[in-house]
Amino acid sequence: MGHATGSRSRWTRRFRGLGLELLEARRLLAADGRMTVGMNLENVVDWSPAWVFTDAFQASRPWIAQAIDLETGGLIWDVGDSRPLDLDNAGNVASLATWTEGGRTLRHAAGTLLFREIGGAYPAGTYRAEWSGTGTVRFGFDARVTASGRTAAGINWADLEVSPTDAGISVRIEATDRADPVRDIHVWMPDWQGRRFAGERWQPGAGFSPFHPLFLERLAPFDVIRFMGMQETNTSEIVTWADRRDAGAARQGSGPTGSPSEPLVNGLSLEYMVQLANDLDADPWFNMPHMADDGFVANFAAYVRDHLEPGRKVYVEWANEVWNFGWGFEASQWVAGQLALPENDGLDHWQVAGREAKRDLDIWSTVFTGQQSRLVRVAAGWAAVDWVTNRIAESMGGSFDAIAVAPYITPTDAQRESYSAATTVDRVLTDTRANIAASVEWVATHDRLAREWSGRLGRDIGLVAYEGGPHLDGRSAAYQGAFYAATNDPRMGDIVRDYLRAVDAAGLDVYVDFQFTGAAGAAPWGDFAKLHRMDEPLAEAHRYRAVVAAADGSLWGAPPSQPPPPPSGPPQFAVTGSSLVEGHSGRRWLTFTITLSHAWTRPTSVGWATSNGSAVAGRDYVKAAGRIAFAVGQTVRTIRVAVIGERLREADERFHVGLGAPVNARLSTTARLAWGTILDDDRPAPAAQSLFAALVAAAVETDSRSGSR
16 A cells, blocks of 8 residues: 555654554555455354355254154254253263153254255255264255165264255254264265265364365455354354364354354354365454453464464454444443443443454464564454544554455435335445445545554554445345345446445455355345355356456456446346244234336236245244236335244244246246244344444544544
């Protein structure tokens, strides 16, 4: 970026008295002077379409504590709240208990799921399962055992013929020997392009990669990989080094809130993350858990220093979005809680956050003594409120090498006020494109801030985007379906290209897109996935191709895009769902939005019908079906399905609405099925919005007084 530089000795004398640390300049830009492009990765969960591991069991769901009625053979799906499983330190099932309840004798079973509810977006073929120990292991749903046995070395095995559907693969331990428990379970994926995975038990130092070749191939264009999601940063419960997930754990899959059997949210193991960065020749970006102690941070940094391949940099950030008080962003709540402690009297939210970030990043600096050029310490701020960003940076006392923001593009709240169920995809796309200008202004403002800090510290301070891209969050509004359709419209690819050109020109050194993969279908928070299937045809992955073009450099030689001509072929029907919190009694309604990809000159119609997922018709919702008609020019209509309230505490449940038999139109290839989610009403309430509003008000008021943007 060419920020001001100066003699190290001169700047050291000037700033040492302020407690500011000086390190040599970092170079963050790509070799051609354009911004470096990276990618955020999704959480490792069984409902992700990412084929992360060759051993699919590594992404399986935490054990579900089930109960078998020993007289009838009936199965109770989840008893974990009252009867958690007995697990060892690695997460293996140590024993299965038997007990009497209500005149029945019940015995534990331990179940898990793979590739669940992703529309069958995973490979068909022969999977190889192996496990150690004495007991009974069953496979089901999409998997059928075609052969099984035990090797001379005492390893149990089964060949599974898998025909993918939305159900996924189930694995259940129904009996185990306490002295020789079932353990070390593997479910290797089918052979891929001549490579056989079966038998590859990865551990650090192995001569092969544990990651699926297609996963690596489609990540290969990106120079930076941010692991915030895979680390479960927003909900991490890590405090000490002992809390981390080990490479030898029963699985690497997790979830945003843990489970009764595996309650600690600790994310993917460090060993796997460093291996992935090395496999990709990419720079990793790690987030330090907000409650982690100094020992955890020092051990983490030392492992990265010693095992990340030569020539690679490492980006380090404390927590994630400490300004965000939305549900699930626990670091913000934690910082707010620290303000009540006597030792923090007189400090504000940003000072505490900056102090905690400085503490962790100073540890990284110490661990990387003599190798500082490999380290990029990130001061993460708030794109829309640069006053907050600078307040955090001030509190970090110079212990950073780059300022980071997330310059998303989205229709504004003012624009949304006029939106309705009739809002068209064209309108959403037009408004999204118009708001590139706001993101450019955020980047430009923070570029000026980075230049100011470069002058103050006497070394280059980079400007990076920790996240970015379209952020079309429908928030369960009537226009949510139009938002989803717009996000996946081919024209959004052109908008992303123009957006990337613009933020590069505005001063970004590094852009890390959000995010790589995610299941298809509308959700209140939006659709960020660049790929809905690991094997998605790239001709249909419009936003992925746009970001890859920036990563491989082909974007920069192309002229700005022009709006494409209006569509001329028949439109496509798509359906999107929503969620609601279950009531204790009576019925409420879930709204599904059915959209046409563009207006048409002939009347159209499409059939629809509900079907069960984890929610069951007659118990959780009212079965329904019908046909809905669209008049000439109409593009959005909605249907409602009644939800039945219960007083039982239970997990979130889902059913879906599917489309069929279109007239004068086609069905979408990726959105002909949508989920309706019934949220358990015993879940924690969203984070305190009053505190969030107060922080925003304080930031804006101070911003106004200072005369800066």
